[in-house]
Amino acid sequence: MAVSPKLQQQIAEGGWIRKMFEAGIALKQKYGERNVFDLSLGNPVVEPPKEFVREIKHLVNEPDAGMHRYMPNAGYVETRTAVAEQLSKETGLQFTANEVVMTCGAAGALNVVLKTIIEATDEIIIFSPYFVEYIYYIDNHQGVTVVVPTDSRFIPDLNLLEQNITPKTKAVLINSPNNPTGVVYSSDTLKDIGELLEKKEREYNREIFLISDDVYRKIIYDGLGCPYVFPYHERTIMTTSHSKDLALPGERIGYIAVNPGYCDRQELMNGLTFCNRTLGFVNAPALMQHAVRVLQDVTVDIKQYEKKRDMLYENLCRMGYSVVKPQGAFYIFPKSPTNDDMEFVNELQEYNVLIVPGKGFGAPGYFRISYCMEDWVIEGSLEGFSKAAKKYGLF
Numbered sequence: 001m002a003v004s005p006k007l008q009q010q011i012a013e014g015g016w017i018r019k020m021f022e023a024g025i026a027l028k029q030k031y032g033e034r035n036v037f038d039l040s041l042g043n044p045v046v047e048p049p050k051e052f053v054r055e056i057k058h059l060v061n062e063p064d065a066g067m068h069r070y071m072p073n074a075g076y077v078e079t080r081t082a083v084a085e086q087l088s089k090e091t092g093l094q095f096t097a098n099e100v101v102m103t104c105g106a107a108g109a110l111n112v113v114l115k116t117i118i119e120a121t122d123e124i125i126i127f128s129p130y131f132v133e134y135i136y137y138i139d140n141h142q143g144v145t146v147v148v149p150t151d152s153r154f155i156p157d158l159n160l161l162e163q164n165i166t167p168k169t170k171a172v173l174i175n176s177p178n179n180p181t182g183v184v185y186s187s188d189t190l191k192d193i194g195e196l197l198e199k200k201e202r203e204y205n206r207e208i209f210l211i212s213d214d215v216y217r218k219i220i221y222d223g224l225g226c227p228y229v230f231p232y233h234e235r236t237i238m239t240t241s242h243s244k245d246l247a248l249p250g251e252r253i254g255y256i257a258v259n260p261g262y263c264d265r266q267e268l269m270n271g272l273t274f275c276n277r278t279l280g281f282v283n284a285p286a287l288m289q290h291a292v293r294v295l296q297d298v299t300v301d302i303k304q305y306e307k308k309r310d311m312l313y314e315n316l317c318r319m320g321y322s323v324v325k326p327q328g329a330f331y332i333f334p335k336s337p338t339n340d341d342m343e344f345v346n347e348l349q350e351y352n353v354l355i356v357p358g359k360g361f362g363a364p365g366y367f368r369i370s371y372c373m374e375d376w377v378i379e380g381s382l383e384g385f386s387k388a389a390k391k392y393g394l395f
């Protein structure tokens with residue numbers, strides 16, 4: 001058998017989004033592209049900002065000598081400095097290039113961080129509902145995933161978190177704005193988590209990291225701010241990318257930022273840089289590092305996403321669905337009108353609408369809609385949601 005039994009199992013269990021994708025292809029062949037409303041994938045239809053296109057043209061037309069060669073494994077100092085300057089401006093803290101590692105997207109960043117800090121069987125806490133890839137990333141580096149449910153508003157429950165921190169806990173991994181719920185953690189929530197981690201660090205005489213996956217940080221609505229995690233715990237590491245804020249997911253460009261107040265940050269940076277190299281990334285793509293250097297304060301048009309959120313949220317509420325209003329990212333995570341979320345997903349497929357069951361995110365009884373789609377897809381799906389709501393007696 002070419003594929004190990006463990007991997008076979010992971011492929012079978014973790015394929016919800018892929019399954020929906022395949023169901024979508026079959027439905028499109030049968031009913032035609034414009035008659036299928038696929039809300040399963042988080043692949044934005046928004047194009048990168050014009051500043052990005054301009055910069056790429058500039059790099060092609062006026063290349064610098066050596067700009068495609070190997071570089072330091074942490075990335076170009078100029079790019080890391082530009083990231084650090086932007087972070088300093090936004091956080092009020094003093095970041096330098098020495099706290100930044102350029103990575104192959106947020107996924108690359110998370111794998112580098114986990115590889116660096118995990119000793120086999122160390123526990124990493126994540127909150128459900130979660131981004132399912134976390135489980136594979138943690139397993140990649142021999143970590144053990146501990147899942148802690150959130151409360152009814154999808155906010156971490158401090159008592160449950162405390163009960164799940166053990167002498168083996170190495171890190172707590174959070175994601176705000178959140179995939180799949182769209183919630184944003186307040187500074188109070190971050191403060192509570194930070195204080196709890198410091199208490200537990202003292203109790204177990206061991207460092208516990210707070211890793212913040214900030215990949216949706218700039219996709220935020222209603223004029224809300226998304227607090228940075230750094231002021232709330234010394235051992236904080238942020239991972240992010242330009243996959244969402246510059247709509248560049250295929251280009252694989254992101255970074256890790258280490259708290260400039262962390263006393264052992266140089267040692268940590270050495271580990272991160274080594275892992276960026278030895279995990280096989282070697283360095284983040286050179287061309288993209290040149291491009292994003294000058295785009296640190298540029299973001300796609302968030303208003304487009306906000307309009308889509310409003311349209312979907314208002315309609316789902318009107319139909320009687322129970323929904324927590326997303327404050328960021330481009331997902332919405334309503335309660336399934338039947339406890340069996342798979343049954344509901346199948347019901348919606350009858351109306352050519354594709355969504356992902358909550359159990360794919362460790363939260364059965366819910367479903368995820370991704371609304372980074374063209375308006376006609378969202379508008380076309382509403383009839384299906386309405387028919388299903390009626391069938392399950394929501395109105």
Ligand SMILES: Cc1ncc(COP(=O)(O)O)c(C=O)c1O
Pocket residue numbers: 042104105106107108131175178179213215240241242243249253254
């Ligand atoms: C919560 C979360 N983290 C990380 C990632 C990975 O981002 P990237 O494409 O930059 O690797 C995604 C992608 O959808 C995500 O939703």
